[in-house]
Amino acid sequence: MSKTNKETPGFETLSIHAGSRPEPVTGARNTPIYQTSSYVFEDTEHAADLFNLSRFGFIYSRLTNPTTSVLEERLATLENGKGAVATASGHAAQFITFFTLMEPGDEFIASKNLYGGSITQFGISFKKLGWNCKFVDPSNPKNFTKAISKKTKAIFLEVLANPGGIVVDLEEIVKIANEAEIPVIVDNTMASPFLLKPIDWGADLVIHSTTKYLNGHGTSMGGVVIESGKFDWSKNDKYPSLSKPDSAYHGLNFYETFGDFAFTTRARAVALRDFGPTLAPMNAFLTITGVETLPLRMERHVKNALEVAKYLELHPAIEWVSYSGLKSSPFYDLSQKYFPLGPGAVFTFGVKGGYEAGKTMVENVNLFSHLANVGDTRSLIIHPASTTHRQLTEEQLIAAGAGPDVIRVSIGLESIEDIIDDLDKALSCK
Numbered sequence: 001m002s003k004t005n006k007e008t009p010g011f012e013t014l015s016i017h018a019g020s021r022p023e024p025v026t027g028a029r030n031t032p033i034y035q036t037s038s039y040v041f042e043d044t045e046h047a048a049d050l051f052n053l054s055r056f057g058f059i060y061s062r063l064t065n066p067t068t069s070v071l072e073e074r075l076a077t078l079e080n081g082k083g084a085v086a087t088a089s090g091h092a093a094q095f096i097t098f099f100t101l102m103e104p105g106d107e108f109i110a111s112k113n114l115y116g117g118s119i120t121q122f123g124i125s126f127k128k129l130g131w132n133c134k135f136v137d138p139s140n141p142k143n144f145t146k147a148i149s150k151k152t153k154a155i156f157l158e159v160l161a162n163p164g165g166i167v168v169d170l171e172e173i174v175k176i177a178n179e180a181e182i183p184v185i186v187d188n189t190m191a192s193p194f195l196l197k198p199i200d201w202g203a204d205l206v207i208h209s210t211t212k213y214l215n216g217h218g219t220s221m222g223g224v225v226i227e228s229g230k231f232d233w234s235k236n237d238k239y240p241s242l243s244k245p246d247s248a249y250h251g252l253n254f255y256e257t258f259g260d261f262a263f264t265t266r267a268r269a270v271a272l273r274d275f276g277p278t279l280a281p282m283n284a285f286l287t288i289t290g291v292e293t294l295p296l297r298m299e300r301h302v303k304n305a306l307e308v309a310k311y312l313e314l315h316p317a318i319e320w321v322s323y324s325g326l327k328s329s330p331f332y333d334l335s336q337k338y339f340p341l342g343p344g345a346v347f348t349f350g351v352k353g354g355y356e357a358g359k360t361m362v363e364n365v366n367l368f369s370h371l372a373n374v375g376d377t378r379s380l381i382i383h384p385a386s387t388t389h390r391q392l393t394e395e396q397l398i399a400a401g402a403g404p405d406v407i408r409v410s411i412g413l414e415s416i417e418d419i420i421d422d423l424d425k426a427l428s429c430k
C-alpha cells in the first residue's frame with residue numbers, strides 16, 4: 001500500500017470503517033448482530049480477570065456486546081474521543097454520565113436552551129437523587145461564571161440548541177469551566193459530529209441521542225456518552241468515583257488504572273452494570289448502518305433546511321424564522337464560527353395568527369409527518385408547546401424557544417420541490 005502523508009482517514013471513510021473489521025470466523029463483512037446475552041469463559045482465571053476489570057472481554061450483554069462495541073468505537077472515533085458507552089436512549093446516556101460525576105447534594109449548571117425532556121430530567125427527576133441543576137441563559141457566558149459554586153461538578157449545554165436556531169459560544173464557556181476545573185458536557189445530538197466536534201473546541205464529554213441523526217432513519221432508540229480523555233479527574237477532590245479507590249472493585253482506582261478512558265470505564269462498570277439501561281444489539285446494528293451514510297445525509301439535510309428557511313422567511317403568512325443559517329439571525333456569526341458546513345436541519349418559525357394558525361398548518365401538511373422526533377430521513381413537523389415541551393411552564397416555554405406560536409420542523413431528504421410545495425399548500429389553508 002502506498003503511504004500517504006495524511007495522519008488519519010477522512011470523516012466519510014471513518015463513518016464506514018471505524019471500529020469494524022470482517023467477522024473472524026465466517027468472514028462476514030458487515031457487523032453481525034450478536035444476539036446473545038452471555039459469553040463462554042476460557043477458564044476460571046479468565047472469568048476472574050474479566051470480572052476484576054484486569055482484562056477486557058465479554059461477560060454479559062448488560063455491560064458489553066460485540067455489535068454495540070463497534071458502534072461505540074465508531075462514535076468515539078468520529079467525535080475525536082478516547083472511549084464511549086452506548087445506552088438504551090439519549091436520556092439514559094445523560095443519567096449514567098451524571099451518576100458518574102455527582103454525589104448527593106452536588107450541583108451542575110445547564111444552559112436553559114435544551115431539549116424539553118432534558119429540562120424535565122435535570123430539573124425534576126434528578127432532584128430526587130439529590131443532584132441540583134441550575135439553569136442559566138447561555139447567551140451571556142458570564143452567567144455560567146456567576147452560577148458556579150464549590151459544589152458545581154459540570155456544565156451542560158447544547159451548542160446547537162433544540163428546538164431552534166440558537167447557537168451557544170462553546171469556546172467561551174470552556175474557558176470558564178477550565179478556570180473552575182470542571183468538565184464541559186455537550187449534547188451534540190442536533191449537530192452530529194459531521195457538523196461539529198465539541199472535543200476539538202475543548203469539551204470533555206459529548207452526549208448524543210443516537211435516536212436522531214446518527215441512526216438517521218427513525219428506526220431505533222439509542223444514546224451514547226463519549227469522553228475526550230483530556231480531563232484530569234484527580235486534580236481536585238470533586239470526582240471521588242473516578243479518583244478514589246472503589247470498594248466494589250477491591251479498591252480499584254479508575255483514573256489511575258484506566259487514564260484517558262477512566263470515565264467511560266467507570267460509567268460502564270458501575271452505572272450501566274447497576275442500573276442497566278443497555279442498548280440492544282439490534283438497535284446498535286441499525287445505528288451502525290445509519291452512521292455509514294451520516295456525512296451524505298447531513299450535507300443534504302442542511303442544504304434542504306437552508307432552502308426551506310429562505311422560502312419561509314419570504315412567505316407573507318410567516319411572522320418570523322429562527323434558523324442561524326439565515327443572515328437575519330442574531331446567531332448568524334456564531335453559526336459561521338461553529339457550523340461552517342451548516343447549522344443543522346431543525347429549526348422553528350412562527351405563523352401569523354399565533355396558536356390557531358400554527359395548529360391549522362400542522363394539521364394540513366401531507367408529506368410532512370406530524371410527530372415527536374427529529375433527524376429522520378422524512379420531513380417532520382410539530383407544535384412543541386402542546387407536545388415535546390408540554391411539561392414546561394409558560395415562562396420555561398418561552399425561555400426554551402417554544403412559545404405558543406412556535407412550529408418546529410426537521411427538514412428531511414425528500415425532493416426539495418416537494419417539501420416546499422407541501423408547506424405552501426398547508427400555509428394556504430385557513
Ligand SMILES: *Cc1c(COP(=O)(O)O)cnc(C)c1O
Pocket residue numbers: 089090091092115117118158162187189190208209210211212221222223374
Ligand atoms: C431526543 C433528544 C434527547 C433525548 O434522547 P432520547 O434518545 O429520546 O432519550 C436529548 N437531547 C436532545 C437534543 C434530543 O434531541
